[in-house]
Amino acid sequence: MKLDRIMWGIVLLFVGGVLLLENFNVIEFYWRNVWGFWPIFLIIAGVNILFNKNKSQLGNIISIVVLVITLSVLFYRGQQPPEHRSWFGQNLKSDIDIDFDDNDDDDSVNSQRLSFSEPFNADSSKSVALNISGGGTSFSLKGATDSLILANVDNKRGNFTLSKESTDSAQTLTFKMQNHKGKWSMNDGGNDVDFKLNLHPEWTIKMNMGAGEVNFDLSPYKIRTFRFDGGAAALDIKMGDLLPITDVIVKTGVADVKINIPTGSGCRIVTKTGLSSRDFTGFTKLSNGTYETPNYANSTKKIFINLDGGLSNFEVSRY
Template sequence: MKTDRIMWGIVLLFIGGVLLLENFNIIEFYWGRVWRFWPIFLIIGGVNILFTKNKSQIAGIISIAILVITLGILFYKGQQPRQKEVTISSHTEESNDLDIPRDVTYSHPYTDSASVKTILNISGGGTSFDLKGSTDSLIIADVQRKLGNFSLETNKTDSITSVSFKMKGKSKWNMGEGGNDVDLKLNANPIWEVHMNMGAGEVDFDLSGFKVREFNFDGGAAALNIKFGDLLPITDVNIKTGVADVKINVPVASGCRIKTKTGLSSKDFTGFTKLEEGLYESPNYKTAVKKIFVNLDGGLSNFEVKRY
């Protein structure tokens, strides 16, 4: 019995089944609840290697049973919404007890003209990023920190300002109740170029009110919900993921072209016309004055692009 092939087949069926049930709104699955359990797949691989040496049918059945039980637990945990923890604000930034949540605010003032381009670099695993609207400052980041430390650095060259918001310390793959929550606010005047690099995490950005020239995401296990506006003639969106749930919303008035390189990923591009394998366009792509170009690259992900 080819136990290894059966086991990885079950894993693919599990992930595909969950994504399908989500697409039909049968269940609400919170991927952020299960990302922190990703090392369990290493354990499953190890168990499989150990039992592979034993050619007996009983050993194969034991391996498959362990996998099915594990996936059942993950399926249950993934349907439980993540609850906010109570923040203990009396502990200062200098405290060494990293197990206690602390609220920390990072900010940088806005003093430039509306034509200035701002490059925003964000990195930090095990973190939920949520865009909470605009601010008179250039950027504000309210952090409920449970693991690691963050830093905010800015650098200006000619008419370009670079902002780097980074997590330092703990593994970028940590996720779940032990992760960090970051609420961001951005100034609506600059032209933004956003670069995000993270291992496991969640991103919920409504960028419809911001001039976003480019949005780039490079991550492993992540859940993304991004909404773009039509304040610029061209917006480039580049998403590269491993295992992820990606939802992108684009304005119906903008022409949109989607290019995909998605392996075993599922795709839902409602309202788009498929021109060829891996290439899709909105009906108004050629006539629209403003355009959004979306490039998707994922190994085993769920990609969804909708027009609003």
């Protein structure tokens, strides 16, 4: 069994075990106590690279022992009562002033329904670039619209904007959440954004977000490039085969990534995934970090997937 799968399995067993003990009131675990220790996983990745360069059994044992010791320390630390209420510490300096407060006494944040759109015109039939950014948000994309873009927002915190820039050859849409100062209660939940796009243009979609969730059905659209840069996120996308070549680029920290591709398209995956778990059903491994579908060479439609992640779960399946 591969080392990355073993280490990922140990981490999942740790998290699941802690949650189970909490549910049965065996322990009281303060997740905010261990949040600040996230850089230790970078150290574990470095140990894995140093001691497992030649895939030796001794290197595997050292990497696993370091991980188990680390999780043991976090298990002990997580049961200590927190010294402060903030998840990120009292001395955090940031442009975004967010206070995670789980008191029931605070006033609840009212949800605001917003709608953004851009009309479809003759120039819109060309290439369109869509840039999306925002944290603490659940994004979905399903269905078409007669407009160029339609975004329905269930807004609890932050200010959303949609802007457009046009050139002779393309249009660029930018949808983003502006920085917001104020309290964010743990009970408030996040923002929800439901996109609908026009079916005619050739789309390039770029997403940049911290924590959040993305569920995009891209199969009806002409997608030239989909790029995702995220931190602790859940990404679930379904690709189509309406263009000869499609690029999918995913860079994450700690994330759950699921990508569905059509069986009629040839697909190549190039990975740089550290301690991440990989499940590429129906792919053949060519070399370290490179995988292809059996029909890749002869297919007229090709999808190139580039995956780069630290401690994530990557799944690519065919439909």
